[in-house]
Amino acid sequence: xxxxxxxNHTRWECRYHIVFIPKYxxxxxxxxxxxxxxxxxxxxxxxxxxxxxxxxxxxxxxHMMISIPPKYGVAQVIGFIKGKSAIHIARHYSGRGRNYVGxxxxxxxxxxxxVGRDEExxxxxxxxxxxxxxxxxxxxxx
Numbered sequence: 001x002x003x004x005x006x007x008n009h010t011r012w013e014c015r016y017h018i019v020f021i022p023k024y025x026x027x028x029x030x031x032x033x034x035x036x037x038x039x040x041x042x043x044x045x046x047x048x049x050x051x052x053x054x055x056x057x058x059x060x061x062x063h064m065m066i067s068i069p070p071k072y073g074v075a076q077v078i079g080f081i082k083g084k085s086a087i088h089i090a091r092h093y094s095g096r097g098r099n100y101v102g103x104x105x106x107x108x109x110x111x112x113x114x115v116g117r118d119e120e121x122x123x124x125x126x127x128x129x130x131x132x133x134x135x136x137x138x139x140x141x142x
Contacts, residue, residue: 007069015053015115016074017122018064020082023107027059033093040088044081048072054126058133063126065115074112082106 004013022028029037034057045052045066055064068077086105115122 005067005069007071010070012070013067014070015065015067015119017113017115017126018066018074018078018110019061020078020110021061021107023104025060025107028105029057029059029062033089036092037085037089040085041081044084045077048077048080050077054123056126056129058130063129065119065122065126078110078112082110 004011006012037057038055041055041062041064042052049069050072051067053065053067055062066077068074089105113122
């Protein structure tokens with residue numbers, strides 16, 4: 001049985017499969033930044049009463065399944081997560097000052113798809129994306 005969330009006057013189940021990339025799709029999400037970025041995303045999502053249910057950080061893109069209350073727009077939440085995480089990256093990894101408002105770490109836009117009855121398929125896809133990318137890279141070498 002799926003969990004149905006509730007607000008004061010609303011019962012809801014709104015899940016989205018989101019994918020976004022770093023600027024120019026450069027392979028920037030490595031090492032320390034990769035370890036820390038997951039917790040940063042979770043913290044930022046909670047600030048918008050959202051929950052990242054599944055996620056995977058690839059070297060050149062981010063996959064997540066996120067539950068967003070209907071009182072927030074998908075664009076509003078994803079824009080908040082991308083903007084604030086870019087500021088965090090700039091401050092902690094680029095040596096920028098305290099009042100630095102971020103750099104353009106993430107490319108404009110994102111992919112969004114609603115998650116309905118195929119939730120398990122999407123969860124599996126997110127979990128196994130890295131293995132699939134390696135398999136495709138190996139095929140290109142042949």
